[in-house]
Amino acid sequence: MVSKTVETPRVTTIAVAIQDWPGHRAGQHVDVRLTAPDGYQTERSYSIGSAPEDAYVSLTVERLDDGEVSPYLVDELRPGDEIELRGPVGGYFAWDNELGGPLFLVAGGSGLVPFRSMLRHHRASGSRVPVRLLCSARSLELLIYREELIKLAADDLVDVSVTLTREAPDDWRGYRGRIDPALLAGCRHGCFGA
Amino acid sequence: MAVSRGFVGRRPTDSARVPPGQYVTRDFPVLSAGPTPYTPLDTWDFTVRGLVNRPVSWSWQAFRALPHENITVDIHCVTKWTKLDTTWSGVSLDTLLDAAPTQASHALAFCDGGYTTNVPLADLRGGKAWVVDEYDGQPLDPEHGGPARLLVPHLYFWKSAKWIRGLELRQADQPGFWEMFGYHNYGDPWKEQRYQGD
Known part of the structure; x- marks a missing residue:
């Protein structure tokens, strides 16, 4: 993760530099996977907010108080941390x-x-x-x-x-x-x- | 597998009932690929066609007169939510398929609005699948697929097609709507078969 941008008190955009990113179509999403020290993993889907032409892939995340992944991404994640992404996913809700x-x-x-x-x-x-x-x-x-x-x-x-x-x-x-x-x-x- | 610094996570409270990667919600989220169709009941019917001697159709009245079962099941959406103990009423697919003897191995569900999804026939038989017209004791709301939707709770919930109008029985499998857009062809939540290649 390279940068965070606060959009509103509850919403933050995180920009990610990805090696060998295959590119995406506007409207596609990724699955973010988090792993705890004991190996427990969980995944959530987030829409990609950056264009295919942008330098970084950015995700805009709304913090849900009772969420498991969004509070981590909004509050805890900081530049330099690694996160695991899967995607891009979804070909129906896309425009090029x-x-x-x-x-x-x-x-x-x-x-x-x-x-x-x-x-x-x-x-x-x-x-x-x-x-x-x-x-x-x-x-x-x-x-x-x-x-x-x-x-x-x-x-x-x-x-x-x-x-x-x-x-x-x-x-x-x-x-x-x-x-x-x-x-x-x-x-x-x-x-x-x- | 890299550990996510500072991530602790929650563990599912009931891993025997909550498939891997799912979280429990009390809401009933609504996700659809298109607008909600509103089909008048007097023009609604349910048809089993394709690899059958003769297609069989039920009008709304005839469908409502079929024996209904009360069903309490957990449902699992590919977008990661699981809802426990949902209660439905509907007609077993065993009842509907018994009216249309077939050698087919697969079914393609078709719906108002053009949605389709494919399910092996074996997954629709044996008390595992229903066409439901009531949720929580009330007529099924259009946004949840009313007047009737498929209910195949042992597969991810996109297989439980909303606004269903019938089944096309086939010898060869044919991917449906989401299955053609990169989602898994079968969709077993306990094996996390979310996307193609899982």
């Missing part, structure tokens, strides 16, 4: 440039992770297909990748909409409330670009 578009991506919370991989791949591969992303977070502070989403939304082809379900700033111009059919139908303009 050759598949074309347009893309309409809808995510809540940490469900955004595989979409960041797709958005970065979209940019890095010079894709010309339009992308519309709708994401839901409890509050602006709990929206992961906030700064990066704002930058990505500067691209005319990329439209980012955010809905905040618990609390929103007074001057918030995006959506409020959970994603439902009415919100989906009304999702026409990105709030960052508007």
Whole structure:
């Protein structure tokens, strides 16, 4: 593991340098395996948040209080530690440039992770297909990748909409409330670009 | 095998019931490859077709009239959660397959929404598999596969196809949806057959 980035109080991105990484497709996941001194092992699946073109493979992990693996990855793991990964896994929920578009991506919370991989791949591969992303977070502070989403939304082809379900700033111009059919139908303009 | 510095881990409290690599959840997580279909009951049927003399179909009414069993089983999802003591009601596959004599060795379950999954016929017989239409004493919720889903609890839960509409009986095995996307062809949780090559 080479670096950790705190996304929100509960969510951290860990970047991993992997020898002989075969490459992945945007949207795929890996299984992380941890081993205790007595040989006990456990594995969990995490979406890859980095693009195939990125230098490191990054995983964005939400810390679950009663979790077994996520508290270790978020609290205990530090740069220089080794972790065991298996993958990439999954070929169904994936997008690459050759598949074309347009893309309409809808995510809540940490469900955004595989979409960041797709958005970065979209940019890095010079894709010309339009992308519309709708994401839901409890509050602006709990929206992961906030700064990066704002930058990505500067691209005319990329439209980012955010809905905040618990609390929103007074001057918030995006959506409020959970994603439902009415919100989906009304999702026409990105709030960052508007 | 490298030890993960600082990792202690929890041990499953009941390793006789919790397969390797699984953790116990009290929730009932919902994972689907596509949108939830809503099939009106008056157009629903369950069909056994393929390598049979004559395909057999049951309307919803006829299916509901078949003898039902109450089933309490542990279920194991390939995404690592295990749920203990889930209670269902449904029709044994023995009952359904007895109506359609066959020489087939495999079944491909087909579903509303286009999902498929393959199971050896031997794994569907002998009181090991059901088509269930009730969960926890209530009609099976659409998000959990209602009106009816396959229940094959001794295999990973993707084999327990939601929104099932029938079985195609085959002489040759044919991989289903997830089996074609890199998941294991058989899926025994006690052998951790999660992905191809396990």
